[in-house]
Amino acid sequence: xxxxxxxxxxxxxxxxxxxxxxxxxxxxxxxxxxxxxxxxxxxxxxxxxxxxxxxxxxxxxxxxxxxxxxxxxxxxxxxxxxxxxxxxxxxxxxxxxxxxxxxxxxxxxxxxxxxxxxxxxxxxxxxxxxxxxxxxxxxxxxxxxxxxxxxxxxxxxxxxxxxxxxxxxxxxxxxxxxxxxxxxxxxxxxxxxxxxxxxxxxxxxxxxxxxxxxxxxxxxxxxxxxxxxxxxxxxxxxxxxxxxxxxxxxxxxxxxxxxxxxxxxxxxxxxxxxxxxxxxxxxxxxxxxxxxxxxxxxxxxxxxxxxxxxxxxxxxxxxxxxxxxxxxxxxxxxxxxxxxxx
Amino acid sequence: xxxxxxxxxxxxxxxxxxxxxxxxxxxxxxxxxxxxxxxxxxxxxxxxxxxxxxxxxxxxxxxxxxxxxxxxxxxxxxxxxxxxxxxxxxxxxxxxxxxxxxxxxxxxxxxxxxxxxxxxxxxxxxxxxxxxxxxxxxxxxxxxxxxxxxxxxxxxxxxxxxxxxxxxxxxxxxxxxxxxxxxxxxxxxxxxxxxxxxxxxxxxxxxxxxxxxxxxxxxxxxxxxxxxxxxxxxxxxxxxxxxxxxxxxxxxxxxxxxxxxxxxxxxxxxxxxxxxxxxxxxxxxxxxxxxxxxxxxxxxxxxxxxxxxxxxxxxxxxxx
Amino acid sequence: xxxxxxxxxxxxxxxxxxxxxxxxxxxxxxxxxxxxxxxxxxxxxxxxxxxxxxxxxxxxxxxxxxxxxxxxxxxxxxxxxxxxxxxxxxxxxxxxxxxxxxxxxxxxxxxxxxxxxxxxxxxxxxxxxxxxxxxxxxxxxxxxxxxxxxxxxxxxxxxxxxxxxxxxxxxxxxxxxxxxxxxxxxxxxxxxxxxxxxxxxxxxxxxxxxxxxxxxxxxxxxxxxxxxxxxxxxxxxxxxxxxxxxxxxxxxxxxxxxxxxxxxxxxxxxxxxxxxxxxxxxxx
Numbered sequence: 001x002x003x004x005x006x007x008x009x010x011x012x013x014x015x016x017x018x019x020x021x022x023x024x025x026x027x028x029x030x031x032x033x034x035x036x037x038x039x040x041x042x043x044x045x046x047x048x049x050x051x052x053x054x055x056x057x058x059x060x061x062x063x064x065x066x067x068x069x070x071x072x073x074x075x076x077x078x079x080x081x082x083x084x085x086x087x088x089x090x091x092x093x094x095x096x097x098x099x100x101x102x103x104x105x106x107x108x109x110x111x112x113x114x115x116x117x118x119x120x121x122x123x124x125x126x127x128x129x130x131x132x133x134x135x136x137x138x139x140x141x142x143x144x145x146x147x148x149x150x151x152x153x154x155x156x157x158x159x160x161x162x163x164x165x166x167x168x169x170x171x172x173x174x175x176x177x178x179x180x181x182x183x184x185x186x187x188x189x190x191x192x193x194x195x196x197x198x199x200x201x202x203x204x205x206x207x208x209x210x211x212x213x214x215x216x217x218x219x220x221x222x223x224x225x226x227x228x229x230x231x232x233x234x235x236x237x238x239x240x241x242x243x244x245x246x247x248x249x250x251x252x253x254x255x256x257x258x259x260x261x262x263x264x265x266x267x268x269x270x271x272x273x274x275x276x277x278x279x280x281x282x283x284x285x286x287x288x289x290x291x292x293x294x295x296x297x298x299x300x301x302x303x304x305x306x307x308x309x310x311x312x313x314x315x316x317x318x319x320x321x322x323x324x325x326x327x328x329x330x331x332x333x334x335x336x337x338x339x340x341x342x
Numbered sequence: 343x344x345x346x347x348x349x350x351x352x353x354x355x356x357x358x359x360x361x362x363x364x365x366x367x368x369x370x371x372x373x374x375x376x377x378x379x380x381x382x383x384x385x386x387x388x389x390x391x392x393x394x395x396x397x398x399x400x401x402x403x404x405x406x407x408x409x410x411x412x413x414x415x416x417x418x419x420x421x422x423x424x425x426x427x428x429x430x431x432x433x434x435x436x437x438x439x440x441x442x443x444x445x446x447x448x449x450x451x452x453x454x455x456x457x458x459x460x461x462x463x464x465x466x467x468x469x470x471x472x473x474x475x476x477x478x479x480x481x482x483x484x485x486x487x488x489x490x491x492x493x494x495x496x497x498x499x500x501x502x503x504x505x506x507x508x509x510x511x512x513x514x515x516x517x518x519x520x521x522x523x524x525x526x527x528x529x530x531x532x533x534x535x536x537x538x539x540x541x542x543x544x545x546x547x548x549x550x551x552x553x554x555x556x557x558x559x560x561x562x563x564x565x566x567x568x569x570x571x572x573x574x575x576x577x578x579x580x581x582x583x584x585x586x587x588x589x590x591x592x593x594x595x596x597x598x599x600x601x602x603x604x605x606x607x608x609x610x611x612x613x614x615x616x617x618x619x620x621x622x623x624x625x626x627x628x629x630x631x632x633x634x635x636x637x638x639x640x641x642x643x644x645x646x647x648x649x650x651x652x653x654x655x656x657x658x659x660x661x662x
Numbered sequence: 663x664x665x666x667x668x669x670x671x672x673x674x675x676x677x678x679x680x681x682x683x684x685x686x687x688x689x690x691x692x693x694x695x696x697x698x699x700x701x702x703x704x705x706x707x708x709x710x711x712x713x714x715x716x717x718x719x720x721x722x723x724x725x726x727x728x729x730x731x732x733x734x735x736x737x738x739x740x741x742x743x744x745x746x747x748x749x750x751x752x753x754x755x756x757x758x759x760x761x762x763x764x765x766x767x768x769x770x771x772x773x774x775x776x777x778x779x780x781x782x783x784x785x786x787x788x789x790x791x792x793x794x795x796x797x798x799x800x801x802x803x804x805x806x807x808x809x810x811x812x813x814x815x816x817x818x819x820x821x822x823x824x825x826x827x828x829x830x831x832x833x834x835x836x837x838x839x840x841x842x843x844x845x846x847x848x849x850x851x852x853x854x855x856x857x858x859x860x861x862x863x864x865x866x867x868x869x870x871x872x873x874x875x876x877x878x879x880x881x882x883x884x885x886x887x888x889x890x891x892x893x894x895x896x897x898x899x900x901x902x903x904x905x906x907x908x909x910x911x912x913x914x915x916x917x918x919x920x921x922x923x924x925x926x927x928x929x930x931x932x933x934x935x936x937x938x939x940x941x942x943x944x945x946x
Contacts, residue, residue: 046528061834089840101831105853114849115839155616156385163835170839185384186555190599191612212528219601219610245603259533261558263600265582268562273533280498333603 003073005206006035006058006091006174011067013053013233014286024286027053028233031067032311035174040200041208042217042241044256045230052096054230055178055210059093071174089119089170096179098159101166102151108135108162109147115169134165138195157188164195168203175199176208181216193220214260218245229253232281232292238311239318249314249325251297258334272334291322299324346375346549347434347517352409354395363620365391367573369409370647373517373566378543378550380560380581382596383570386617389553392570393521395419397436398426413517431462435510437520440503440527445494451505452490458512478508481545482538500531504538511546520552524559536563557600561585569593572618572628574644579654589656591633627658635660676933682926686919690739693732701725701887709908719911721893722901727912731919734888738874738923741805745870748809750863753816754855760817761824762847768821775817783811784876791880808873816862823858827851857934864931868924875920890916 011031017023027050035041045051056062060069060076069076071087079087095101102111112131116122122130135143138161140154151159160180167175177196181189193209193216200207209220221227221241228238229252237250248254258274276296284292291297294304301324309321322328354366365388373379383389394400396411398419410417413434418426438444445454455475459466466474476486482504494502503523510518523539524532536559543550554560560567560581567581569590577590588594595613615632618624624631630640639645639659648661670676704724712719718727760771790807827833828851836846875891886892894916903909 046530059838061838085840088838093835093838095831095835097831101835103832103850106849114845115836115841118841118845119839158616166835166839185617186557187384187596187599187613188616189612190601190610191614193601194612213601214529215601215603215605218603219605219607222607256529257603259529260603261529261532261556261562262604263558263561263585263597263602264604265561265585267604268558271533271562273537274530276530279500279530 002036004034004036004070005039005072006033006208007068007070007073008033008054008058009068009070011054011057011064011069013050013057013062014065026233026284026286028057028064031233031235033058033228033235033238035206035208037173037206038200038204039206040197040221040225041206042221042225042227043208043210043230044212044214044217044227045210046212046256049230050233051210051212051230052178055093055176055208058208059091059174059176060088061093090172091174091176092167092170092172094160094163094167094175094177094180097183098156098163098180099151099183101163102159104151106150107147108140108149108151108154111151111162111166112169115166119170134168137168137199138162138165139191140165155188156184157192160184160192161195164192164199168199172205174206174208176210178210179212180209181213182211189216190219196220214245214256217241229256232284234292234321235311236293236322237318237320239314243317247318248331249318249320249328250293250322251299251328252293254328254331270334274334299328343374343377345372346413347373347551348410348412349392349396350410350412352392352395352411353407354391354400354404354409355407356391356401356404358403358621361621364623365404365573365620366395367623369570369573369575371568371575371578373549373551375516375549376543376547377566378539378552378564380564380567381551381553381570382555382557382560382567383553384555384617386620387570388573388620389555389570390521391573393436393519393551393553397430397434397519399436427462431458431510431515432513433515434517434519435513435515437503437506437510437518437523439522439525440499440506444506445502447494450491450493451497454505454509455512458509462513464513474512475508478511479505481511481542482508483534484508498531499527500535503527503531503535507535507538507542511542514546515548517549517551520550522554523552524554524556532559539563557585557596558602569596572623573620574628574657575647576629576657577655578647579650580652583652583654589650589654589661590629590658591635591660592629595632670934673933675929679926679928679930679933682922683930686735686739686923686926689732690735694736697729697732699729699733699888709903709906709912711908711911718915721912722896722903722909727893727915730888730893731890731916734886734890734893735919737801737886737889738871738891738920741801741808741874742867742870744801744805745808745812745874746863746866748805749812749866749870750816750859752809753813753862754820754859756813757817757820758824758847758851758855761821762828762851771817771821775814775821778811778814779818783873786811787873787877787880791877804874804877808870808877811873812866812869816859816866819862820855820859823855824851827854861931861934864927864934867927868931871920871924871927890920894920 008031011028013028015025015027031054043051043054053062057064057069071091074087076084076087109131112134113127116127116130132143135146140146140158140161151162154162181192184192196207196209197220199205209217211217217227218241223242225241226239227241227244228235229250231252237244237253244253248257255274255276262268262271277298278296281292282295289308290306291304291309294300297304303323309323311319311321313319350370352366352369356363356365369392381389381392395406406419409419411419452475456471459471475490479486479489484501484504489497489501489505497505524535527535539550540563542548564581566579567584568575569577569592571592577584577588577593584593585597588597598609599612601610613632618628626642627640627645630636633640637659645657645659647655647657649655650661707720707724708722710716710720716726716728718731721727756771756775760768833846833850836850878889878891894913897903897913897916901909901912903912
């Protein structure tokens, strides 16, 4: 039985404000995720749904209020500082904003050489070679051109590549990327996702991608990758990407897919806009039980407002958290005209 | 169909410490009445500059070098201020991006409307104005009682965008110019705004011109599309044709790089290289460093617009 | 580094300021080597207007003003530079520690910084003058006393800067890559602060100069008759130079030098600020 490289058990994160009259915001609730070696995961959620918090907790940039984080089987909230220091480099994070994650007055060479020196203890010619190798890996070629340039000489896409290269200097086994493409031009986004796919395939990295663009998530996780849909801090659907995209069961997932932008003018104009009962999730009280999507769901019934739906396994590739997944109407993609397949 | 607005050879630059940014380099297009026209380009492609030049809202460090914007037989760029005021907002209105600070955070929404009305010295009575405002807010599917007396920060991005659309419609303009109407909005809200614009166009007989970086929005909403790269329009034509059968290598690359749920994952590919600097753009055709079909002449001189059938034109030597 | 130095000289304000400052620094450093100081009074030559023999004329006692100015430059500038240097060092260290560390230490430092910010400096100096009036203090001690009232604003600003840099994403990545706190402090944070500290050093020079002149007036610092502040004191209150047109040049020339020195510093600082702010915000 393979040990998952990263496991989240019952992760809950509650933000509180104020000293006397505390205000609580439940950012994440009871998140369970198992990432295996060389997995490709895409976690999809819109803004404000908790995906950044999830990404940051997974790589310990923030601590959960409740729950366990396990890296390579070890509960990292309860291990010695020395062990944590050793494991730390194995889980790396790529920020959303490529303009802020690089030091503005350090050359590209130094940006990569400094962590390489620290983590791999190489010097001189070996160091130069490794820097160029990394630059080539992320597509910043010819590498010799970039060595003495600064981050502000690169485009947004270039900087994000550099940020990925920087994360690779520590020889990580897990890479967590938080919205790596949302601040990059459209024509460069596919390239960044492609780089991540290559890193997964050829270097064996387990990659967790957190984003709101379901199309990009599919491009990343199709053919063997897995996705999880986040709504209001809870995972509402989880499983193999192709399975979920072809047969989405949770009403929210269906809404997301229906609203997803299509670039084919014929199909785009046929698209029907999904209607919801409301668009703003209500503030939930601590300890209240209800389906987070109940306020907006067209199929919600009384039980949805009073009980928490748990994640049920439909088959070994698909889990959904909805009381009525079995009785929803059959899913027809809103742009389909006579069975056009995805 | 009648052409309602015509842009001819518009050239505008920004003056910065390091030199001049040649943001808009000879842009020409015609917009027909009661159609939706999309200008698609990536960030820093100069697409916003086109809008800013057309509506004369360019920042102070920019200059319009040449070109004309013909509306009702007059060149808007050369009109005196008093005549421009008659057209601005009453016939041509601008909807800015909701993401930017387009609403005054210290004023209630209804005050924004009053401000706009008063600035145009119309002699409407106060209750007439309120009635009209409430109509408009309902038209954009918002609840007047909630929205009108709130401050901008109390509204979500989607609501702000709708308020801006309502604000632009207050004098029943003929042309609505929108700057990135759906950026920074989440997917569901985007879908709704697009639906709203479709309905408004039909109900009010509007002509829409909008700028966006999102091809999907253009695909859904527009009849005609112009693709902008580095300050030049590289392709022009009916949306359906341009997106299903793109002719310019950049348009082809752009369409292939879209990661939508219906595209074949095997075929999705980004455009290699980086967007060019508008400070020192490449010689000749500005796309040539990234073009898979590059020829010698591409480096030397910028290709002119070649006219293809079906009302399309492409600026590429492949179609000489 | 070169990237930082060349733009300074392209900026006009910085260049002019730098030229002014250099002239005075030259005056202070090598001037006294060339110009002997002769403080014997010669009443026959009192209040001579500027001439070839006495470029700035003579003062109430018939002593050549030019040589006094040149020698006085040493104590004026030396004291100001030292005081400013101490202020910047203390301010930076306190600021960085307070900004980087959290918890009790930062709250404690905050209190200390606030105390020094709130106490009005000149009355405090008065009190210190009274306390130390019987001791004679060397230049380092005086510089330290001046620095005491100059370091607090810098510490507050630096701590604010460090706080904002600390939350930037590239600091997080340095931590995740196990680069260690010394690396983060010296290679991530410091380079971004250095232009800032430098500008502050120049602006503090002005404050230090004002203080040193004030201290002379208070008698707190070692009495140096060539110090411009002392000369000015004599000129205005003892020599009655303002009451006779013949003595007009005496205070005016002294004041002119003080003004030009401070103004040169200000121009330089403004020029540097112009250079660094757009640069730090540049996003080509």
